[in-house]
Amino acid sequence: VALDFSANRVLRDCGAHYPIFQSPMGWIARSRLVSAVANAGGLGIMETSSGDIPGLCAEFAAMRELTQAPWAINLPVMFVKRYEAILDEVIASGVRFVTTSAGDPGLYVRRLQEAGIKVYHAVPHLDGARKAEDAGVDGLVVEGGESASIRNPKEVGLMALLRAVRKACALPIVAAGGIADGWGMAAAFALGAEGVQMGTRFVASAESPVHANYKQGIVDAGLYGTTIINRGIGPCLRVLKTSLAEAVVSGKSDFVNTMDAAKMAYFEGDLGAGLVPAGESSAVIDTVLPARMIVEGMIDEFEQALRGMPRVIADTSVQI
Numbered sequence: 241v242a243l244d245f246s247a248n249r250v251l252r253d254c255g256a257h258y259p260i261f262q263s264p265m266g267w268i269a270r271s272r273l274v275s276a277v278a279n280a281g282g283l284g285i286m287e288t289s290s291g292d293i294p295g296l297c298a299e300f301a302a303m304r305e306l307t308q309a310p311w312a313i314n315l316p317v318m319f320v321k322r323y324e325a326i327l328d329e330v331i332a333s334g335v336r337f338v339t340t341s342a343g344d345p346g347l348y349v350r351r352l353q354e355a356g357i358k359v360y361h362a363v364p365h366l367d368g369a370r371k372a373e374d375a376g377v378d379g380l381v382v383e384g385g386e387s388a389s390i391r392n393p394k395e396v397g398l399m400a401l402l403r404a405v406r407k408a409c410a411l412p413i414v415a416a417g418g419i420a421d422g423w424g425m426a427a428a429f430a431l432g433a434e435g436v437q438m439g440t441r442f443v444a445s446a447e448s449p450v451h452a453n454y455k456q457g458i459v460d461a462g463l464y465g466t467t468i469i470n471r472g473i474g475p476c477l478r479v480l481k482t483s484l485a486e487a488v489v490s491g492k493s494d495f496v497n498t499m500d501a502a503k504m505a506y507f508e509g510d511l512g513a514g515l516v517p518a519g520e521s522s523a524v525i526d527t528v529l530p531a532r533m534i535v536e537g538m539i540d541e542f543e544q545a546l547r548g549m550p551r552v553i554a555d556t557s558v559q560i
C-alpha cells in the first residue's frame with residue numbers, strides 16, 4: 241500500500257498500523273474479535289460496558305496469548321464510578337490506549353495518562369467535545385446519529401457534527417457512525433478525521449461471537465433496516481428494525497430490552513426475544529467477512545478514493 245501515515249496523530253497515539261478502530265460493544269468486543277482486528281493492523285477495543293468484571297479480567301489476560309499488536313479498552317465513565325477497581329485492572333493489562341465514554345472524562349483522565357495511557361473520549365455532540373478537550377483528553381471519537389446502540393436524544397448526523405467539532409477543537413478525531421468501507425473512511429478524512437471507528441461492520445465479521453442470525457440481519461437490513469427506540473423519552477437505542485423493534489416503536493409493545501433479553505438475541509439468535517444494535521452502516525454491509533479482509537479491503541478502497549480526490553488529501557493527515 242502506497243499510503244504514508246507518518247503524520248497521522250491517531251496512529252502516533254494508539255500504535256496500530258491502520259487508523260481503523262473496532263468499536264467497544266458490550267459482550268461482543270471480547271478477545272477473539274479484538275485480537276483479530278489487532279492482528280489485521282487495526283485497533284481492537286475491548287468493551288467493559290457488560291460490567292462482567294471477572295469475565296473481562298480473564299479476557300484481558302487472554303489477549304497476551306492472542307496478539308503482540310496494540311489493542312485498547314473502553315471505559316464508560318458511569319460504570320467506572322461504580323467499580324473504580326477496574327482502573328487498576330486496565331493499567332495492569334498493559335494497554336497504552338483507552339477510550340472513555342458516557343460521562344465526564346475529567347474524572348479519570350489524569351490517572352490513566354500518568355500510567356502512560358493515551359485517552360480519547362467518545363462524544364455525540366459539540367458540547368461534549370469542548371468539555372473533553374478542556375478536561376485534557378488526547379483525542380476524540382466523534383459519533384454521528386447514524387451509529388448503532390445508545391444514542392443521544394439530540395442526535396445529529398456525522399457530516400455536520402464532524403465539521404463542527406473539527407472547527408472548534410484541535411484534537412485528533414476518530415469518526416464513527418455510518419462508516420463500513422474505505423469510501424466512508426475517505427469521506428471522514430476529507431471532513432477532518434484522522435481515523436474511523438466501526439461497530440456494525442465488525443458485528444458482521446467472522447470473528448464476532450454473535451449468532452449467525454444477527455450477522456445475517458445486518459447483511460439483509462439495507463438502507464432502511466434500522467430504527468431508533470425510545471426517541472424523545474430517554475436514552476435512545478439504534479437497533480435492527482425487527483418485528484419486535486417495530487412493535488416497540490409503534491407503542492404496541494412495552495418490551496424492555498434487559499441484558500438477558502439482548503443476550504438471547506445476540507447469542508441464541510432469537511431476534512424476537514431481544515433488540516440488537518445496528519447502525520445505518522448496515523446499508524453498506526452485504527457479506528460477513530473475516531476481520532483481516534475488512535481492514536485490508538478498507539485500506540485498498542481508501543487509497544482508491546484518495547487517488548480520486550487529490551485536492552482534498554493535501555489537507556489531511558495522509559500522503560499518497
Ligand SMILES: Cc1cc2nc3c(=O)[nH]c(=O)nc-3n(C[C@H](O)[C@H](O)[C@H](O)COP(=O)(O)O)c2cc1C
Pocket residue numbers: 263264265266268287289290314316341362383386387388389390416417418419437438439440441443516517518519520521522
Ligand atoms: C452491538 C453494539 C454494541 C455497542 N455497545 C457499545 C458500548 O458498550 N459502549 C460504547 O461506547 N459504544 C457501543 N456501541 C456503539 C459503538 O461504539 C459505535 O459508536 C457505533 O457502533 C458506530 O456506528 P456503526 O455501528 O455504524 O459503525 C455499540 C455498537 C454496537 C453495534
